[in-house]
Amino acid sequence: MKKAAMAWVSVDGGPGLALWCMPLDGALYVVSGPGEQTAPGLADTATATVTLRGDHGGRIVTWPARVTRLLPGSEEWGASAPLVAAKRLNAAGTATELVERWAAGGCALNRLAPAGTPLAEGGSLPDGSLAATPRPSPAVRLTHKPFRLHRVRRR
Template identity: 55%
Template sequence: MAHPLVPEVGKKAAVAWLGGRMAWCAWFDDALYVVSGPGEQELGELHDGIEVTLRGDHGGRVVTWPAAVTRVEPSGEEWEKVAPQLAGKRLNAAGSTDEVVARWASTNVVYALRPGSDAITGTDLPDGSLAAPPRPSGAARPTKRPFRLHRVRRHKG
């Protein structure tokens, strides 16, 4: 049985941290659902035991729990129930709900993350950041000093 705080926070969550990486998500019934693949967030292969951290209305961590991860298969009953709802919650999706679901079925993976019984809440949460370091990117540039038209003089006084 999951900690009662997990579904309450999960229902309100729009994003979750999965092993230190932020991902958009949606909670339905008893699981947190995420989509990974081309055109969506690249989460890689998710595995059992990945730590899921959810935040509260104040923006701080509320609960962390290890997840039992399952792939939602496009031909299954769970897919038929969850994929259209998940697509409806996907902001800025290209195409209609049916087009998004069809694209996910062919090129993406939908994961169901179900909580275990050993959630970490309240004062047991760590104080520091658990964010993964940024991945290297060719888009990064060195920060330049701001341009100033006139020299700034400091007044002595």
């Protein structure tokens, strides 16, 4: 968990969403809300399931998490939010401005702490890919002919 930058978080048995996170003090911190990543239901739940993958891309552990939302102005917020903001890549403004934006904009800073023994790790991981079929989407992409820089002459 110390090297985690992405975690797949599942809320209420739903699909796992890939979320940017920051490990700190034995837990993962996730920011979501306006202007940040989308994590439906995470700010309103007490438990979630977290899956972490290793450098090789394979799953290394899945564990139950206790979710705690940190509120702006609290002692935990004051200690954690600046550290999370400092590691946030591609953020507009300084870490202090980012923390202020999170507090004013209704963003949720959640702490995901391990809540029990891992559900799967090491030898208990399944051998299959566990790939799910893609969820339905209204987005449609038409396939076009491949781009060619030069005209191809036919003989």
